[in-house]
Every structure is written in C-alpha cells, then in structure tokens.
Amino acid sequence: MQTNIIDLFENNALKNYPNKTAYRDLKNEVTFNNIYDKSRRIASYILDIKNIKNKPIIVLLEKGVYNLLVFHGITYSGNIYVPIDITQPKERIENIISVLNPELAIVNENTKEKVINILDSEKIIYIEDCLSYHINEKILLTVKQNIISTDPLYILFTSGSTGIPKGVVINHQSVLDYIEWVYKTYSFTYKDIIANQAPFYFDNSVLDIYITLKSGCTLYIMQEKNFAFPAKILEEIENNNVTSLFWVPSVLISIANSMLLEKYTYKGLNKILFAGEVMPNKQLNVWRKYMPNALFSNLYGPTEITVDCLYYIVDRKFEDDEPLPIGKPCSNSDVMILNDNNEFVKDNEIGEICVRGISLSMGYYNNPEKTREVFIQNPLNKSYPELIYRTGDLGYYNHYKEIMYVGRKDFQIKHNGYRIELGEIETAVSSIDEINNLCVLYNYSAKQIVLFYTGNKELDLKYIRTKLLSKIPKYALPTQIFYLEEMPLTANGKINRQRLHKEYIGE
C-alpha cells in the first residue's frame, strides 16, 4: 500500500527506470536517480537546521528542474512545499507569508530579495547549500516511516475575494489517488514525453510532476517566453519529441488560430489534455482535424479538489458552436449538481457543481472561516460527518448524462430582469468565424454586456448581434464590444478577466 508520494516515486519510476531522464529544461536534466539523491540532500539540510514536521516551506525559484528537486526535498523532509510566483508583486508575497508564517524559504541569489526584508534571515536558505549537503540516512528513514497519507503535501495559493490569498492544502492521499486515476485513464508509459506549460504554482502542474514519478515518463519544461509565439511552441514540441500535453485552452486556441497546424508535419502527439478554462469546439475541431490520431480530453476541477474531478474524452463530432462536456466524475470522486434547495437537479436543470470524496482539499491554511464557507456538510446526508466542496461553478446534465459547464456562479447575471449565463454568450460568440478569442463581462453600473474579442479584423456591433440572434435570446446579446489586438493572459495562461474589467469597465 502506498501511503505517501515518496512510496509512489520509489516503488515506480525510481525502481523501474533509475537512469532515465525524469525532468529536463533548456539548461538542466536529471534522472530519477538524481532526484533521489538531490532531494534527500535538500531534506537532510532542512532537517539538520530545523526539526520540523508538516510545516509550510515556501519556494522562490525560477521555473525549472531545480524547483522540482526542492519540492521533492521538502516532501522527503516531511514538510509542505508552497510554490510562490516570483513575478507577482512583493505585496502579494507579503500577504502569502502573513497567512502562512512559513518556517523556511528556499531561494537562490536571484530571488532572495523577494523575502529578504519580510522573513528573518535564519529562515532563508539557499538551494546551492542544500544540493551539496550530506545525506542523513537515519533521520530520513524515520521521517519517511512517519508520513501518513493525510499529511499535507503542498499548498497552492488562489486569489481571495477580500484580497487575502487563500492557501489550498492538499494531502498525499489525494495526489496518490488522482495520479493512479490519470495513469489508468490515459495510459501514460515511460515512453511518454510531457511538455509542461503550467506554472508550478498552478495545480495543472501536479499531473505533469507526479505522473512522471509514477510512469517513468520524461517531463520537459517548456520555455515560458515561447508561449506568446505559436510557431515557437510547435517547434519546441517537435524538437523535444513531445507526446503529451496538459495545457490551458488559451494556448491551444492561439495555436489553432495561427493556422500553423495545417502545415505541421510532426505527428508524435498522442495525448492532448486541457483544463482551467472553457475549450471552444471551434478551435478544438482544428486540432482534431490535423491530429486525428491523438486523444483529446477536457478536464475540470478547481484547486480545492486536487486538480480534476470530471473528465471527458472527446469521442464524437461537435459543431463549432456547441459546448464541450466536462463529462463524468474521475474514479473515487462523486460530483453532485445541487439546486438552490440543495436537492439533486433534474435533467437540463442548472445547479451548483459540488464534489465529495478523497480528492477534497483539507481546507484553506489558517483560514477556518473561508474553509467553513465552501467545505460544508453534505446537505443530503444528515447521519454522519461528510464534507462536500461547493465549487461555485454551475452545470447541468445533458442527454448523455454528461455534465456540461455553464459558468461561474458569479458570472450569472441579472440583466433587464433576465437571468443570463455569460458563459453561454461566450460559447455562441466563439462560433463567429472572424473571432479568434473572446471574453464576455458584465458592467453592473452601466448595465452593459461587454464583449472583448481578437480576430483578423474589427467587426461592428450590429454584425455581431445579427450573427448571434440565431443562437441566444435578444436580451443576452452583447451591448458593447472591444476589439483587442491581443487577449491579455494571466501568468497561468488563462484570459485575464480582472485586467479587462479594470481597464475597460473600471469596477
């Protein structure tokens, strides 16, 4: 029985493929044996300077192989790793530190300034010192034997509505369970090469990292700067013989819109997974046309339920303006769609997506109030304690009994007395040929449905409204449009809705 991530690594990739490349970036490459060696040096260093267990340790490093060695080193030390986005404003890093009160921060010469005036100097340690430290076999054995499956593995920070970031705590068991499901469902093998796009502070990367430790495949960390250029992304995929992707749709959309797939001769991609945003069928159909032998899968899940709880393997044709299902629950997860009265919805009735099972986060670190708001007793079970997570996302069952994503509960607006899902408008707009990428927001003070779009040319409002009339009701048509040269993206690669709101709507 595997009780923690160390078991997963040592019983699988390390045992079966010790000398095979595990992680690779532009500059560095490590084998599974190297991971075993370096991460235990890091763990020994941590434990020799502080006798701590189950404490958060923040990691401030540039994205790359060393980042991952540090995560595993912290795991071997029996503590919780917390990846920090080093490009975010110092104020946000301060907020995260005030929530966590971390025991240690692991930095390098380039990143130390981010914490140097915030944390005491004895709490700041340098990766270079850890990597060359001697391995303390005795203490590592004791720690490993004492890690239980419900001990926290990592904390990822999401933005909080009050401006205070929320630290989502995920334990070993949830990741073990998720990775076993990924391994079986998508048949990853040691032959696979995964191209990593997701930043390590974004939970899509959890699949990339741990399926590597399970299957013995290789994780290639893509160059972040290339993501703005579809031609470079495709070149990098080909040059590195990539077989599998788990990316946010925005990147796949920009590649499809570039028309480069038509001439792309590399046919090595066999698994194309995506999550984090809605994937429009218009662009997915382009991918499917030019990669007919690849498996495409739409996954869904908030950080609070360990990456994904629903999935759909694309198995039938879709029109460009049809929405793609988010599918059925992953193994060992149960997804319930509840209406406002906390009852199961009927077919086609929209309700909130709620999740129960081992995938649930342990809650928000040092934030019992926010935890209690969304991790609640299952309203359908009054007999024994059982938590569910309210995602704040809306969905319904289609006639295949697949779950369809509608949008955020917060994206449901009341406009001129009508209840409207902004996601439904986005799906309709995505079918307009001239539009490549888009986002719909609501201006509450001016009562306007605002469409932002990119495309080959600027379109007028009347043209767009006429095109949409056959797809959505008149009251849901956009009333204001903005043509953008480029869609702003967040560091995760998703559309930056907050920035659009701030710059164009000003609320």
Add this chain to the structure above:
Amino acid sequence: MVTNLIEYFENTTVNLNAEKTAVIDNDKEYYFKYIRDNSKKLATYLLFYNIAVYNQPTAVFLDKSVNVFA
C-alpha cells in the same frame, strides 16, 4: 487503485481463488465464488425491490453463519 471493498474482494480474492475455501461453517466448506455469487443475488434482490437505498444502512438479523457474509 482500489477504491472500494468490492474491487478488493473481486480483484484480490475471487478472481485468483474462486474455488478455494473461504469459510467453513458447520463442517461444510464454502468457496469464494459462493460468497460472491450469493452477495450479488442478495444485492440484486434489494435493489430490484427498492429495499436498499444508496448509502443508507441496512440492518442484518441473522444467526451467525456463512450467509452473514453473503
């Protein structure tokens, strides 16, 4: 990953040892497949007549015997 006891029972025991003795009751031997088959019959009966509801307790009033397992 094994997620429930049915998987555990079927994958680790019944499929490998279907014709091996699982229980001896009053000097009579019962194979693993006997327990599996009778458990399924009972489950089908309960579900068909809507006697058992998902995730609700079902009380068992039986003498101690092999049938308790089923």
